[in-house]
Amino acid sequence: MDGEYMSIDGRFIKYLSKELNQELISGRIQKISQISHSDFLFIVRVQAENKNLYLSLSTANSRIHLIDKNLNQFDQPGGFCMFLRKHIEGGTIQSINSLNNDRIIEIKTLNVNDLGDQTNYYLFIELFGRYANLIITDNNKQILNAYKHIHPFEDIDRTIVNGAHYLLPNDNKIDPEDLVSIEKFFSQDNLNYRDIINALRGISPLLAQHIIKEAHHKSSEMYLVYKEILNQPINPTLELKDRSHFYYLDIFQNPKRHFKSISALLEFYYYEQTDKEKVKQIHKYLSQFSKNQVNKYKNKLENLSKDLKKAKQNDIYRMKADLLIQDQHKIQATDYEYIGFSYELNQELSVELDRKKSVIENANQYYKKYKKLKSAIEHLNKQIILTKHELNYFINLKDQINNNYNYQDLDEIKEELITLKYLAQKKSKKTNKAAKLNYDTYIFNEQTKIYVGKNNLQNNYLTHKLAHKNDMWFHVQNQSGSHVIVHGDSLTEETIRHAANLAAYFSKSKMSGSVAVDYTLVKNIKKIPGELGSYVSYSNQKTIYIDPDETKISELKKIK
Known part of the structure; x- marks a missing residue:
């Protein structure tokens, strides 16, 4: 069970909403941005300071x-974000409260409606996992819009559609602040944590398990532990194990970390989680895309090769045409086939005839097929060369993706695919600033830079x-890998070994031994015409054999 379901419960939301209310009360919602398909950012101006509500x-x-x-915002916000901007942007936050002691937050705002009159709009934020929702209502709690609409007959107890009245979900559980009912519940024997979360509203498995543990699994002590928790001071805590x-609350054993606020705790925890998820998503997407492209161009190359083989048999059509011209006096108008001796093949050759056409017309038909296939050979050879280039490009790209879990590196690969028109370009605002590439920079001996x-x-x-013509260039031999540039006045044997180790480590052979790495001056490097990606040819190289060693990389000072 992940952190959300274990940690964010009704009790958590109660104190989070109090914190948000204290921070944002009377604040003006200046801007609403869409960060991703499901994430939004509210910029709230409070006491001459902008605060970001995520x-x-x-x-x-x-x-x-x-x-x-x-955070960067979506280039094209969706219709729901535009609705929020129309009705909520520019409004003032009047209160933020939790509802029903559950994972529901109500944000009451004051704004101007379409007629220019001041009115209240309510935001109901329901943090129910896969049913997470944001519902906007008018002053009478009539639903104006929702992030997720729930229509009747969808096998869910609630209906959330425009025009319906907003109602809180009904779960028939005990209110966690109804101490009389709770004391009665805890008087039962042999309670487990599932009994607690099924009976008490807004209690997570994490808290239920803590109650049982602190009560030593004795039902008679669970109520006392529960009351102590209600009176325990707020202390946002992350378990570090x-x-x-x-x-x-601090309900964990060491090691743990405390935070100054619940928001600070959530930002720290989810920034790490979101970053991992972003990398996971883009890595999965690019891996699958490159794999599909490799298969696509392999199939294309196979089909082109078959077509070329077939096209190279075009001479037989010329020979048939020649035979018809040679023996036209022997062919009858009623013949549907003629078998004659081909002096070029030195054997008999069968020629099918179209009886609606004359012998000369049949011969011309075979000459036409011959010329068509002859011109196709040139075209197919060009297509095979281009397809091989594209296949090599995506095989190399696939290796770059599989060995890389850095978001910026992967995003640059995505941008490259967009530039080459393999991926569709999303409409975005034009910017004159080119993003700086995320290559690595190491320092060796305080004076030599290795890129x-x-x-x-x-x-x-x-x-x-970037490289100067007299810089040294390193690359693993005969396979895809990183370009490594050494920039410095002197090239010692130790520098060569460090650069070769980097070239071997950032390649397909990182897990191999005695990897061959070529190195030469940058002025000896040439781009290969027609090749996609970063393929080059080089000359005057030397070769060093190295065992890739990650510990050697840690000896270098990385500055970027």
């Missing part, structure tokens, strides 16, 4: 909290733009 409605990581970091549990490219864009930039 809301995620993702099924795995739904939450709401303040953040300090600046596996970083999957956190809570608004490492981890994708085609980085390799091309380092080799053909």
Whole structure:
């Protein structure tokens, strides 16, 4: 069970909403941005200061909290974000409360309607995992719009559609602040944590297990432990052992970390989780895309080769035409086939005839087929060369993706595919600023810089733009890998071994031994015409054999 379901419960939301209310009360919602398909950012101006309220409605990581970091917004916000901007942007936050002691937050805002009159709009944020939702209502709690609409007959107890009245979900559980009913519940014998979460509203498995543990599995002591928890001071805490549990109280054993606020805890925890998820998603997408492209061009190459083989048999059509011209006096108008002796083949040759056409017309038909296939050979040879280039490109790209789990490196690969028109370009605002490439830079002996490219864009930039002609270039021999550039006045044997180790490590042979690495001056490097990616040819190289060693890389000072 992941951190959200274990940690964010009704008790957690109660104190989070109090914190948000204290921070944002009377604040003006200046801007609403869409960060991803399910994530939104509300910029709230409070006491001459901008505060960022982050809301995620993702099924795995739904939450709401303040953040300090600046985030990039969607180039094209969706219709729901535009609706929020129309009705909520510019409004003032009047209150933020939790509802029903459950994972529901109500944000009451005051704004101007279409007629210019002041009115209240309500945001109901329901953090129910895969049913996470944001519902906007008018002053009478009539639903104006929702992130997820739930229509009647969808096998869910609630209906959330425009025009319906907003109702809280009904679960028939005990209110966690109804101490009389709770004391009666805990008077039962042999209670387990599932009994607790099924009976008490807004209690997570994490808290239920803590109650049982502190009560030593004795039902008679569970009520006392529960009352102590209600009076326990807020102390947002993250368990550091596996970083999957956190809570608004300190209910963990060491090691753990405390935070100044619940928002700070959530930002720290989910920034790490979201970053991992972003890398996982783009890596999976690019891996599958490159795999599909490799298969596509392999199939294309196979089909082109078959067509070429067939086209190269075009001479038989010329021979048939020649035979018809040669023996036209022997062929009758009623013949549907003629068998004659071909002096070129030195054997008999069968020729099918179209009886609606004359002998000369039949011969011309075979000459036409011959010329068509002859011209096709040239075209097919060109297509085979292009397809081989594209196949090599995607095989190389597939290796770059599989060995890389850095988001910026992967995003650069995605941008390269967009530039080459293999991926569709999303409409975005034009910018004159080119993003700096994420190549690695190492320092050796405080004076020698070693640059490492981890994708085609980085390799091309380092080799053909950044490097000087007398810098040394390293690359693993006869396979795909990083371009490594050594920039410095002296090239010692130790420098060569470090650079070769980097070239071997950032290649397909990182797990192999005695890897051959070629090195030569940058002025000896040439681009290969027609090749996609970062393929080059080189001359005057020397070769060193190295065992890739990650510990040697850690000896270098990495500055980028």
